[in-house]
Amino acid sequence: MKKEIPEKNYLIISKVVKKLKKLYPDLTNSKLRFLESEGLLSPKRALNRYRIYYREDIEKLNYILKMQKDFYMPLEVIKEKLKSKEFKKFISECESIETLQLKLGEEFKLGYELKLYSIDDISKKFKLSQSFIIDLHENEIIDWSEENGKYVISTYDIEILELTSKLSKYGIQVRHLKLFENFAGRHSSFIQQIIYPLLMSSKKDSHIKAARVANKLERILCDFQELLIKKENRKFLEKYK
Numbered sequence: 001m002k003k004e005i006p007e008k009n010y011l012i013i014s015k016v017v018k019k020l021k022k023l024y025p026d027l028t029n030s031k032l033r034f035l036e037s038e039g040l041l042s043p044k045r046a047l048n049r050y051r052i053y054y055r056e057d058i059e060k061l062n063y064i065l066k067m068q069k070d071f072y073m074p075l076e077v078i079k080e081k082l083k084s085k086e087f088k089k090f091i092s093e094c095e096s097i098e099t100l101q102l103k104l105g106e107e108f109k110l111g112y113e114l115k116l117y118s119i120d121d122i123s124k125k126f127k128l129s130q131s132f133i134i135d136l137h138e139n140e141i142i143d144w145s146e147e148n149g150k151y152v153i154s155t156y157d158i159e160i161l162e163l164t165s166k167l168s169k170y171g172i173q174v175r176h177l178k179l180f181e182n183f184a185g186r187h188s189s190f191i192q193q194i195i196y197p198l199l200m201s202s203k204k205d206s207h208i209k210a211a212r213v214a215n216k217l218e219r220i221l222c223d224f225q226e227l228l229i230k231k232e233n234r235k236f237l238e239k240y241k
Contacts, residue, residue: 010052013043016061024065026219032061040064040079063087072215074155115158116150126165135174136164141181191217 011019013029020027035041036051041061043051053061060082067073067081081087123130136142142160144151153161164177191214198210 010044010054011058012046013051013053016053016058020058020062020065023062024069026216026223027065028223035061035064035075038075038079040075040082069215072211074159076155076158115153115155116147117153118150122151122153122161126161128161128165128168132168132174133161136161136177139174139178139181141174141177187221191221 013032016032017027017029032041032051036043041057041064043053043057046052063082064078067078068075073081117125119130119133122128122133126133133142137144141164142153142157144153144157146152167177194217195210195214198206198213200206203209
C-alpha cells in the first residue's frame with residue numbers, strides 16, 4: 001500500500017489559489033482545472049484524489065499566468081514556450097521571470113502571432129467541415145487573409161476554432177455562435193469606452209496601461225458573465241428536480 005505524500009512537500013488546489021491570488025486576482029480553482037484540461041499543467045493526485053502541486057508545478061503556473069497577464073499570450077503559444085530552452089533555463093538557473101518575459105515577448109511578436117493553413121489543413125486539424133469553417137469566416141467569428149493559396153490565421157482565431165470544434169459536438173452551429181459574436185462586439189465596445197481616455201493620453205506608456213486595463217476588464221467581465229450564466233442554469237435545473 002502506497003503512503004500518503006507528506007503535506008509539506010506540496011499544496012492542494014485551494015492553497016495554490018490563495019497564495020497566488022494577490023498577484024493574479026482572477027485566479028480560481030476552475031481556471032487551474034482548465035489549464036490542466038488544456039495540457040499546460042499536470043498536477044499529481046494524492047490518495048484521496050485531490051490535486052497536489054509541487055514547487056515545479058507552481059513555478060510553471062506562475063510563468064503561464066505572467067505570460068497571459070503581461071504579454072497577453074494565447075495558451076497555444078505558452079504551451080509551446082513551456083517546452084523551450086529558455087523556460088528550462090529559467091527553471092534551472094532561477095533566471096528572473098521579467099528578463100525571460102522580454103525574450104519570449106520578442107519571439108512571440110516575430111514568429112508566433114500568425115500561422116499559415118489551407119482550408120483542408122484547418123478542416124483536418126480541428127475536425128470541422130470546410131463549409132462550417134467558411135461559414136465561421138463569413139459570419140466574422142474568425143478572420144483570415146489569403147497568401148499563396150493558404151490562409152493566415154492568428155493564434156487567437158486558432159483558439160476559437162479549437163473551442164468551436166468542441167461546441168460542434170453538442171450540435172451547436174455557426175448561427176448559434178453568431179449570438180456570441182454579437183455579444184462580444186457589445187462587450188468590447190463597452191471596454192473600449194473605458195480605455196479610450198487612456199489611449200488619448202500624452203503619457204509615454206499610455207498604450208501599455210490601456211492594454212493592461214483592457215485585459216483586466218476582459219477577465220472580470222468574463223467571470224461576471226460566467227456567474228450569471230451559471231445562476232440562470234441553476235434556476236432552470238431547480239425547476240425540474
